Amino acid sequence: NAGVMQNPRHLVRRRGQEARLRCSPMKGHSHVYWYRQLPEEGLKFMVYLQKENIIDESGMPKERFSAEFPKEGPSILRIQQVVRGDSAAYFCASSPLASPHKDTQYFGPGTRLTVL
Amino acid sequence: GQQVMQIPQYQHVQEGEDFTTYCNSSTTLSNIQWYKQRPGGHPVFLIQLVKSGEVKKQKRLTFQFGEAKKNSSLHITATQTTDVGTYFCAGLTSGTYKYIFGTGTRLKVLA
Numbered sequence: 001n002a003g004v005m006q007n008p009r010h011l012v013r014r015r016g017q018e019a020r021l022r023c024s025p026m027k028g029h030s031h032v033y034w035y036r037q038l039p040e041e042g043l044k045f046m047v048y049l050q051k052e053n054i055i056d057e058s059g060m061p062k063e064r065f066s067a068e069f070p071k072e073g074p075s076i077l078r079i080q081q082v083v084r085g086d087s088a089a090y091f092c093a094s095s096p097l098a099s100p101h102k103d104t105q106y107f108g109p110g111t112r113l114t115v116l
Numbered sequence: 117g118q119q120v121m122q123i124p125q126y127q128h129v130q131e132g133e134d135f136t137t138y139c140n141s142s143t144t145l146s147n148i149q150w151y152k153q154r155p156g157g158h159p160v161f162l163i164q165l166v167k168s169g170e171v172k173k174q175k176r177l178t179f180q181f182g183e184a185k186k187n188s189s190l191h192i193t194a195t196q197t198t199d200v201g202t203y204f205c206a207g208l209t210s211g212t213y214k215y216i217f218g219t220g221t222r223l224k225v226l227a
Binding site: 033035041042043044045048055056058059091093104105106107108109110 | 149151157158159160161164204206212213214215216217218219220
């Protein structure tokens with residue numbers, strides 16, 4: 001039973017390029033969360049998605065960032081026109097139930113994004 | 117907005133000593149979770165507390181949820197080198213979907 005998978009594990013981009021981060025939730029999980037972690041800091045919530053729906057994107061910057069979780073395929077976090085401040089570790093987590101009150105989030109290994 | 121603070125930020129202990137990290141929320145929480153993250157790794161779920169005043173134990177780890185559901189603590193008895201990592205609490209406010217993570221406590225254990 002594979003865990004949450006993220007790819008790539010490391011991504012290097014130059015300023016102005018686009019970054020696409022992929023997350024495949026655990027089998028049977030239909031809820032995905034994305035978090036950003038800056039070095040030496042905690043995790044900051046970005047967005048919560050269910051299949052084909054964005055439930056809460058209050059933690060995501062209004063510009064340049066977008067997320068989707070299509071009916072088929074992985075969830076994707078897209079960052080357009082990256083800047084150096086986007087350099088961070090991006091983690092996704094999945095859970096099987098609709099109610100976060102009742103369930104654990106299982107984290108993927110993360111994607112370390114470096115913007116040159 | 118809601119904030120979740122943890123103290124201390126760093127803690128160095130000798131192997132065998134006890135360790136405690138404290139988590140304080142600016143708002144009342146519906147539940148709280150604790151995670152451990154090893155250096156270079158990803159957060160791993162440890163436990164969830166839901167009830168006011170709840171206490172749960174996992175071997176050498178003891179977790180408490182405050183009576184007012186605004187604070188929590190994690191206590192490790194007789195630390196081992198395998199306990200090294202950063203411990204995060206994450207609080208959920210009723211009516212929301214997102215967990216707010218604490219600032220974390222980085223634990224180093226000296227052999």
